[in-house]
Amino acid sequence: MIALEWVHDRIRADEFYFSRHGDQERQNENLTVAETIEALLVGIALEQYEDTGRGESCLIAGFTRSGVPVHAVCGRRGEYLAIVTVYIPTPPKFKNPYERG
Numbered sequence: 824m825i826a827l828e829w830v831h832d833r834i835r836a837d838e839f840y841f842s843r844h845g846d847q848e849r850q851n852e853n854l855t856v857a858e859t860i861e862a863l864l865v866g867i868a869l870e871q872y873e874d875t876g877r878g879e880s881c882l883i884a885g886f887t888r889s890g891v892p893v894h895a896v897c898g899r900r901g902e903y904l905a906i907v908t909v910y911i912p913t914p915p916k917f918k919n920p921y922e923r924g
Contacts, residue, residue, distance in 0.1 A: 845908045
């Protein structure tokens with residue numbers, strides 16, 4: 824299980840990176856790195872995923888300062904936080920930022 828406190832600690836220590844896919848998805852959603860970090864620092868862990876061959880990961884839901892909902896799937900890669908994907912949750916997949924459709 825990836826603890827939210829560990830995620831916050833990695834961000835504050837600048838020990839994180841975006842995967843290629845995560846960075847591309849972030850850009851596709853017109854989110855800045857700063858907005859993504861804002862959302863992660865105030866977010867909550869919605870789901871935890873077991874190790875499927877690339878390590879365990881979790882889904883974090885948070886909001887930017889301007890109120891945009893952001894989901895980020897984050898994983899542990901050694902001592903670093905890997906931001907695997909980033910997206911804005913929308914119907915029909917999600918009823919709201921915290922509940923699947």
